[in-house]
Amino acid sequence: MDVARNAALVVIDVQKGFGEEKFWGPRNNPAADENIAALIAAWQETGRPVVFVRHDSAKPDSPLRLGYGGNDFKEYVQARRGLGSGPELLVTKSVNSAFYGTPDLDAWFKEAGITQFVVAGIQTNMCAETTARMGGNLGYQVLFPLDATHTFDLTGPFDWRQSADELARATAVSLHGGGFAQVVTTTDLLTAARG
Template structure:
């Protein structure tokens, strides 16, 4: 069974100055909205992942506006939310048990950010034996700096993380391919 797993699509990730600059993928929100609409229309289970940061300076900490889901990714009534405080949605949560209880064996993962929580959750899902379709154009990344001081722009950072995950932990697909997959079922 296919299950849809949006990761950390929260308002605090719009605070670009905190994250080091503007993120990649300006079409991110529109692609997320399309994916969730298709999943709901086809009756797929959706489990939303929310990052509850323990860092007192983070815009993602509970009680702050940035902890809230972005409008395009707000859970509908009855859609469960699993809160986490580390990069992986599997650590310190009951996500794995929920997936087994629902007989989910194929996960469609997307969200923020490609280099952190999406990557870590995707890697663990693959290692736990789930088939993973990672929706590359429904993820995004921020710019970064290498240990030796070289700047890496957000788009390059995004592409490199998708490349590292593809074929090893997941199959990276587009939003169009994910909508087709959700329409066809498993």
């Protein structure tokens, strides 16, 4: 796997509010936070760009709403902000895709000549997947380390319920099989980025 010297790491919604299990339900992949932290460190150590994305929910009962402690980045993410030698950007959004945030991520990428980016964060099948799909549609080469994301069990129409693991697998198959992104592992990405 080739990781460009200016490949961006897009860290999606790694916020304290996602720790509120009573609101979200059971999650998968307990190793996600460790893998996200390792990717941030590697990107900063190699001078690559890092984009931190924060979801500012407009829903009054959301743990991610502005003015509530859950809106803050998890401590390990907040502690890494500003430590890299490469460019850094904060994007805020209130919808799923980081490409519909402020400032304009697509414009920032184009201005910096970035054509490849990595998506890590929360939730696998929501904001992470939507950002990856849109990136693929916009012509970017998207790398998606599935083990650096996590999600929650979910109930949909007809009382269909899928576990977080089932949803994560469906995301991986849709993204990879549909040509939106290349689904990879954190270990492979770290090896390629540091190689």
